[in-house]
Amino acid sequence: MTSEDRPSEIDKLFEEDKAKLCEYNLNDAVLVSEIFSKTGLIDLLVKRSQISGLLLDQLGMMSAAFDHFYLPKIHRAELVAPNVNDVIISEHAAGGYxxxxxxxxxxxxxxxxxxxxxxxxxxxxxxxxxxxxxxxxxxxxxxxxxxxxxxxxxxxxxxxxxxxxxxxxxxxxxxxxxxxxxxxxxxxxxxxxxxxxxxxxxxxxxxxxxxxxxxxxxxxxxxxxxxxxxxxxxxxxxxxxxxxxxxxxxxxxxxxxxxxxxxxxxxxxxxxxxxxxxxxxxxxxxxxxxxxxxxxxxxxxxxxxxxxxxxxxxxxxxxxxGMEFVRSDWTKLAKEFQVQLYMKVFNDEDVRDWIRNVVNKVNRGGYDDKLVYRKRLRKEIDEYQKSGPPHVRAARMINKTSGTVEYVITKRGPVPIELTHGDLDYQHYIEKQLKPIADSVLGLLGESFDSIIKSPQLDFFD
The missing domain is CATH 3.90.1600.10 (B family DNA polymerase, palm domain)
Incomplete structure (x- = not known):
C-alpha cells in the first residue's frame, strides 16, 4: 500500500481481514528493527543517555544534561545554582563567523x-x-x-x-x-x-x-x-x-x-x-x-x-x-544540468554549444520526463492562502491534503502530473531552472546564459 492510501487501507483491513493487518504490523515492526540495527541508532541513543544522564526520551533536553554534570560540582564547591525561572535573557550570541x-x-x-x-x-x-x-x-x-x-x-x-x-x-x-x-x-x-x-x-x-x-x-x-x-x-x-x-x-x-x-x-x-x-x-x-x-x-x-x-x-x-543539486525542490533536469555544466567547467571544456543543445532539446520536448517538481505539503491544505504556492495550487486540483505533490508548470500554471499536461511551459524551465544555475558560474568565465542562447548562430525561441 502507498503512503497516501495507508490510513484507508488499514481501516479496511481492520474491518475485513484482521489477520492480514496483524501480518502487516508485524512486518512493519521487523523492518523498523532492521533499520535500527543497520544504522546503529539505538546504540547511539543508549550511549548518549549514558554519558548525558538523560533518559532516552529526554535526549533533546541539553540544558538538563548540562545540569546533570554541573550541579553536583556547584554543590561540592558550596555554591548555590540560580533558579532557571530567575534567568533574564539580555542578548543573544552571534553565530559562527x-x-x-x-x-x-x-x-x-x-x-x-x-x-x-x-x-x-x-x-x-x-x-x-x-x-x-x-x-x-x-x-x-x-x-x-x-x-x-x-x-x-x-x-x-x-x-x-x-x-x-x-x-x-x-x-x-x-x-x-x-x-x-x-x-x-x-x-x-x-x-x-x-x-x-x-x-x-x-x-x-x-x-x-x-x-x-x-x-x-x-x-x-x-x-x-x-x-x-x-x-x-x-x-x-x-x-x-x-x-x-x-x-x-x-x-x-x-x-x-x-x-x-x-x-x-x-x-x-x-x-x-x-x-x-x-x-x-x-x-x-x-x-x-x-x-x-x-x-x-x-x-x-x-x-x-x-x-x-x-x-x-x-x-x-x-x-x-548549498546549491540546487542538493535541494529537493529542483527538477531532475536542473540537477543533471548542474552536474554536467560544472564537470565541463572543471575540465576546461567550452560549454556554449552544449548549453544551446540542452535548451534546444528542452524546447523539443526531449526532457519532458525530467521536468517534474516535487514538494511536500508542510501544513493542512486549508491553512494555505487561497492563491498559495505552485505545489499547493496543484494539490487543490486533485483534492490532495497531505504528502508530497508532484507537478509540472504548464502554460496554464502548475498542474499535478495525474492530470493532462501536454502544454508544458518550456520557457519557464529555461528561465527558472537552467538560467540561474548557468549564470552562477558563467559570469566567472565572462559569459552569460542569455548571450549564449541568443547567439545569432542558433535561435531556439522562434
Missing amino acids: VVEPIPGIYHDVIVLDFKSLYPSIIQSFKIDPVSRLFSHIGTITTPEGYKFSASLHFLPGFINELMKKRIEASKVGDVHLSQAIKILMNSFYGVMGSNGCRFYHPHLPTAITGTGKWLLLQSKDYLHKQGYEVIYGDTDSLFVKLKEGEGDDAKTNGERIASELNDYWKKRLKDEFSVTSFLELEFEKYYSRFVLTPLRGGEQGAKKRYAGLLKINGQEELEFV
Whole structure:
C-alpha cells in the first residue's frame, strides 16, 4: 500500500481481514528493527543517555544534561545554582563567523578544519559559568576582552575527560560512543546561551564565538604572510589555495600547513594570553578544482554555497554545498544540468554549444520526463492562502491534503502530473531552472546564459 492510501487501507483491513493487518504490523515492526540495527541508532541513543544522564526520551533536553554534570560540582564547591525561572535573557550570541568568500574558479584548494573548535576554545580560555563569576582570581582575558579564572572552573576539565574518552572510543572502533561524546561537547556553547539554562550569561557564548572569529581571521593573516590565499572560511574551517605545484602532493602539504598553524597557535596563546592551546587544526580535504559563486545579481561571494572536485583515493568526486543539486525542490533536469555544466567547467571544456543543445532539446520536448517538481505539503491544505504556492495550487486540483505533490508548470500554471499536461511551459524551465544555475558560474568565465542562447548562430525561441 502507498503512503497516501495507508490510513484507508488499514481501516479496511481492520474491518475485513484482521489477520492480514496483524501480518502487516508485524512486518512493519521487523523492518523498523532492521533499520535500527543497520544504522546503529539505538546504540547511539543508549550511549548518549549514558554519558548525558538523560533518559532516552529526554535526549533533546541539553540544558538538563548540562545540569546533570554541573550541579553536583556547584554543590561540592558550596555554591548555590540560580533558579532557571530567575534567568533574564539580555542578548543573544552571534553565530559562527564566515570569512567573506572570494568568487572564482580555482585550482588546488585544501580545507583546514579546527577540530572541535568551540570545546577547544572553552578548554584554552577556561570559559565556564563559575570561572566568569571568579574572573578576578588568576584572570585570563580572551581576545575580545572577556575575563575568566585560570584556576576556578569545571567545564574545561569535563571536556578534557570527554576528549580522552572519545580518543579511546575511536581506538576501539566505538563510533557511536565517539559520536555521542561529540554531540554532548558541541552542545555546551549553545546551552550556556539559551534561556532554558540556569547558568545563562551572554558573555559565555559570546566569548566563544568572538574567539572563534578572531582565530579564523588571525589564521587567515598568518597564511597570507606565508604566501597562501584564504578564499573562504566558515565557523571552524578555512579554504586555502595552495601554491603552484603543491597540489601534486596536496595531502602532505595540507598536513604540513595544519601542523605549522598548530605550532603557531601554541606559541602565540602562551606568549599573549599565558594559556595552553588546546586548538587542533587538521587537513580535511583537497579539491583539485573549486568554485565559489557570486550572489545572484551581484559581485559579492555567496556564503555557504560552493562546488568542488574532490580527490578521494585517486578517484574524482563532485561535491555541491548549498546549491540546487542538493535541494529537493529542483527538477531532475536542473540537477543533471548542474552536474554536467560544472564537470565541463572543471575540465576546461567550452560549454556554449552544449548549453544551446540542452535548451534546444528542452524546447523539443526531449526532457519532458525530467521536468517534474516535487514538494511536500508542510501544513493542512486549508491553512494555505487561497492563491498559495505552485505545489499547493496543484494539490487543490486533485483534492490532495497531505504528502508530497508532484507537478509540472504548464502554460496554464502548475498542474499535478495525474492530470493532462501536454502544454508544458518550456520557457519557464529555461528561465527558472537552467538560467540561474548557468549564470552562477558563467559570469566567472565572462559569459552569460542569455548571450549564449541568443547567439545569432542558433535561435531556439522562434
